[in-house]
Amino acid sequence: MILVKTIEHLRLETERLAQGKSVGFVPTMGALHRGHLSLVEQAVAENAIAVVSVFVNPTQFNDSKDLERYPRTLENDLKLLKPTGCAIVFAPNAKEVYPEPDTRKFNFGKLEAVMEGEHRPGHFNGVAQVVSRLFDMVEPNKAYFGLKDFQQLAIVKSMVKQLQLPVEIVPCAIIREKSGLAMSSRNELLTEEQRENASIISETLFKAKELMGQKTVQELKEWVVGEINRNPFLNVEYFDVVDDEQLQTVKSWNEENTKVACVAAFCGKIRLIDNIVFN
Numbered sequence: 001m002i003l004v005k006t007i008e009h010l011r012l013e014t015e016r017l018a019q020g021k022s023v024g025f026v027p028t029m030g031a032l033h034r035g036h037l038s039l040v041e042q043a044v045a046e047n048a049i050a051v052v053s054v055f056v057n058p059t060q061f062n063d064s065k066d067l068e069r070y071p072r073t074l075e076n077d078l079k080l081l082k083p084t085g086c087a088i089v090f091a092p093n094a095k096e097v098y099p100e101p102d103t104r105k106f107n108f109g110k111l112e113a114v115m116e117g118e119h120r121p122g123h124f125n126g127v128a129q130v131v132s133r134l135f136d137m138v139e140p141n142k143a144y145f146g147l148k149d150f151q152q153l154a155i156v157k158s159m160v161k162q163l164q165l166p167v168e169i170v171p172c173a174i175i176r177e178k179s180g181l182a183m184s185s186r187n188e189l190l191t192e193e194q195r196e197n198a199s200i201i202s203e204t205l206f207k208a209k210e211l212m213g214q215k216t217v218q219e220l221k222e223w224v225v226g227e228i229n230r231n232p233f234l235n236v237e238y239f240d241v242v243d244d245e246q247l248q249t250v251k252s253w254n255e256e257n258t259k260v261a262c263v264a265a266f267c268g269k270i271r272l273i274d275n276i277v278f279n
């Protein structure tokens, strides 16, 4: 496994190792956990080589405190990546990714007007900026994204379509801790007590799936928010049930679409997201 920090070095090593065969790419912001490693393992299995990027992208943080707090653990990330069979780790600095400020404004229409897009203005524009730049640098055939960031996946697919990029986006299952808590780099920022209580978020989503037929959509939403907020460590920012393509609010269970229940909640100062497919 080779660590590269510049685009030039990345291109040289990719060409040398892939020899024109397929490149699988996993973009990350580091602080890797089992969720990331499962994406990397899939990328290794399905391609001639796998490239993982580790870059905490400043343009996608709408809160400077959140950016400062974001865990940076490159040494440990490298240790975790080594046994996966990943060929190249690309860990550029901000100047390498953004030699000039990126002023591009993407338009994702309805997709970015809800949930994360509504509560984190500018976030998805920043994600699209960095992912499109990383795709230009790595030139992958396939790129792997976790379903935990369900809306991000929809945004990335839309960006690939808009820019007509020759890359296949591969969605990967949510990996959970034993308690059910969705794996996230942000979990590292929770105290042990907070982490135990944060599992109420996924527990409530699982129960909500069972209750789906017994309550109206509105009743279920109120129930979920009430259940999570009952826990003194947690505070829901939003909970919504949306269709899996346009991410628009579902009004009735009779609608013929795949429904996904999505939640964002604060555990102390740490913002966590999760989702579950209802049918």
Ligand code: PAF
Residues within 6 Å of the ligand: 027, 028, 029, 055, 057, 060, 127, 130, 131, 149, 152
């Ligand atoms: O999901 C993430 O970790 C980030 O949003 C991504 C895709 C690596 C872009 O910075």
